Amino acid sequence: MAHEDDPLEHERASWKPSAGLAVAVSDPVRPPDLPSHRSRITDKDPAAMTRAVRTVYTLFYLSVAASVWAVAAYMIFPIESGRIVDVRNNNLFVGLGIALALLALGIGAIHWSKAVMSDKEFIEPRHATRGRDSTREAAVKAFSEANEDSGFGRRAMIRNSLIAAVVASVVPGITLFRGLAPQNSPSNPFAGDPVHLLSHTMWKEGTRLARDPEGTPIRASEVTLGSAFHVIPEDLAELGHEEGYLEEKAKAIVLLMRLLPEQLIETEERKSWSYDGIVAYSKVCTHVGCPVALYEQQTHHLLCPCHQSQFDVTRGAAVIFGPAARPLPQLPIAVDSEGYLIAQSDFNEPVGPSFWERH
Known part of the structure; x- marks a missing residue:
């Protein structure tokens, strides 16, 4: 049995949790407040928005032109000639065309997302994934909102130039398959075999x-x-x-x-x-x-x-x-x-x- 004058016993009897500790345990952690939204220049100035849109589809059409140039360079400098200068020029100019096509396509897509697409901030709560009708309706609504925010459906110049750039970027790669084997000719009927x-x-x-x-x-x-x-x-x-x-x-x-x-x-x-x-x-x-x-x-x-x-x-x-x-x-x-x-x-x-x- 502890002595009635034991100082440890008096300390145990007098201990109480602090108010600060009670608050830390009972209150959930709150995220810091988000900074106030800063409007972009394209949101404030219609002329700036017009310039941004023009820049985006210009980059996409530049990508189209570069893809076309890559195909043209493949034909202008045929590697089938066997000349080293043609092989070097073919590699150089076809490579530059493909690189420029992909670079312009990428820069255009980034500029579109940063300057033209909707800049509204929102919080999307998590929920269980379900396959009910309400889930499908929500998915359709999400796509509709994404279309509205990006302007893909109503900004025809951006949409059409993007589609053209993506399609054209594949053409040089398809064209290069032609060089896998020479084509048949009257002088060499087995060239393609x-x-x-x-x-x-x-x-x-x-x-x-x-x-x-x-x-x-x-x-x-x-x-x-x-x-x-x-x-x-x-x-x-x-x-x-x-x-x-x-x-x-x-x-x-x-x-x-x-x-x-x-x-x-x-x-x-x-x-x-x-x-x-x-x-x-x-x-x-x-x-x-x-x-x-x-x-x-x-x-x-x-x-x-x-x-x-x-x-x-x-x-x-x-x-x-x-x-x-x-x-x-x-x-x-x-x-x-x-x-x-x-x-x-x-x-x-x-x-x-x-x-x-x-x-």
Whole structure:
């Protein structure tokens, strides 16, 4: 039992909650008062509103003009010509047109929302989401109010210019799809056929394997165990850029490696395609055509850096991981009388992605 003169007991008996604490517990937290609404110049001056509206639809029509220019630049500087100057101008002016179109569209939309749309502030209370008729009616009312506040329905110039700018901004992208494959012509009836284009490269019987990009022929003795060479046909160096150099190189690039002969697991058909453990495979990934250029000499795996497809060099570059649908095409090789590595023939199948229709 506590002593009647215990000071702690007297303190407990005399303690009472303070009035300030009681208010803090019982009263809800109130948000600070919002500052008074400041009217914009466009709300005060009709002339300023007219100028803002004119600025918005001018930006939208500028976006339309830039989209049209991007399409025109694609035609004025055709990349099919093969000339470097046309490729550079095509990239420059098409890119500038698309950039200006999207920039003008974005600035116009921001200026519309900040200077023309309704500037009224309101508080929208939360409520449970329901699918009743009253909810649908409220949604319709909200869209109607949004239309009224934005002026989308009654400001015809802004509405029409926005629609035109959005539609036109898509046109350059659609136009660029034309460059995915050349069109057929009387002089080249297979120009638009990707299967035909990818079925034939510059490799042919007797073509020497050369270093990329120097074009120096490679002797079999130079290919050591664990090494990897980036290879092109020796004849490729004779082509100029205006004669399809880049196109032919993109199809003919090869990766050359040397393993111990007993490490290769070859089918009867392909036993003669390698030379003393040296094998050559297309560098063009069979997924979407990225260059397969990363070789891991311990596991003998080739890696495509784009989507991480992996190929096993010891088993005919078979796919062991990733989205690639088929092995890398193998280039049959041999050695000539001077010890240089040569191709026995072209690839026995089309190089490149597997999404083309193949026969």
